[in-house]
Amino acid sequence: MAVVSLTCYLLPYMEADGAANMALDEALLERVAAEPGAGYLRTYGWSPATLSLGYFQDLDEVAADPRWRDAPLVRRATGGGAIWHDRELTYSLALPADHRGSQPGPWLYRAVHASIGAELRARGLDARARSEAGPHAPPAGAASGRPDRPFLCFTDRDPEDIVAASSKVVGSAARRRAGAVLQHGSILLRRSERAPELPGICDLIEADPRPEAWAGPIARCVAAALDLTLVDPGGPLVGSLHERACALEQAVYRDPAWTGRRSPTARRRAAARDG
Template identity: 35%
Template sequence: MKKWRFLPYKKYQGAYNMAIDEAIMEAMREKTVEPTIRFYGWMPTTLSIGYFQRVEEEIDLQQLKRQQIDLVRRMTGGRAVLHDQELTYSIIMPENYPGLPHTISESYRILSTGLLLGYKKLGIDAELAKPSRKKEPILSAACFDQPSDYELIVGGKKMAGSAQLRQRGVVLQHGSILVHFNKDKLRSLLKHRNDQQLKVHFANHASAINERCDHPRSFQEIQHAFHQGFSEALQDELSREELTLKEKKRVEALAREKYTMDTWNFKR
């Protein structure tokens, strides 16, 4: 098994977070870095949207402006995620990594093991959502509307939302681990005809760490639990490292030329 690089938690603007993930993918493709796990946060609060989402049809841009919330489009698919009180992770690795299944669904099962162990260490009895051919109707543009195959759930409620991209031999999986879920804030940012229906739907389909613990957990405890979870799942100590100088330069270029541009964020 290969050694893993761990990039410890830092907060960045949304454009930089997406640029960092893409820069690591490029470095991985060039075989200049090890498989990487990164923990990060968002400053300011940001709404990230999936690659295929139509912003003006699904997102209330006036509310984003009013609440001073940034917007960024991800490389990955899926639906909108409010990055507020949460821990975001990304896993970046070669597509031919030993033991990694070829299908996205099955690789979710493998890569989500670290998340599962992290929840267990917090005393939360999480499980992986089983694949199902019968899906409920999608009611909103939000990621936490319902779980996908092998995402983390507790009592049927989604605890972590993830998305995966495979591009030119490299796999990126990143996702949001909810510490607290502000359902009202997320709901206010989405265009939806029946606000009350959406409120009930979120309450029945999503949950967060501090709703499931017997006492509120500190952010340090949460980071430590998931660091241990991934370390055990990957059988590696996950030593702390930094981006390389080349990666940092590429991040600046991607943030400036892609992820801060309306041509990217409003492309659909």
């Protein structure tokens, strides 16, 4: 059976703060869950630079490292480790339930990362999935010395993360709703002063470090890998998405109760300690 290309609305590159960015991503997931006729793809930056916590991470972990104590903070609806969004490009992809990428399993993660890895190799960077990187792959295990996963996503080691010169440069996370999926991920472009241990692509090769310079190429390579036909969403559609995102921004992502939520593991530990 021939693969039918899915119409995918490509939103323009934009920069926003953490709450606005996460709210718009959730609005995209809501839209494809309710209206499965098309997908959505966007790239964006963060202004100001922001630390995003994974859904299951505890706020106490932020205070454990002095460099994050005064950093702008937002909690994602997706899992995984914390990401310091500075000098990087974030992509966000929302697919309806009937697209292959929405099915449970690693196919979407692998397909998106393979397309980005191919784009990086075309620019001269030997970047590939950790599972394919052989002796140049970063070692498995947490660098933080904790028995569980490390705090920062880019010090974690998933077999499908994209690594180059022994450093992770691309990592992603996903959330599903009513069969639809949202996957978003970070592409490190340049080393940040707050996280100097994490080099970016432009620290490893000569390339334009501006996120907006990467937005178009990344969107096109992801769309090609997933058989997506990119189209302009038009003003009214973009406006309705931003209207819903504004509501989510205020109700969820700017709510201290959401940002400060504790994981089930932390709640159990606290209950045992207080009991």
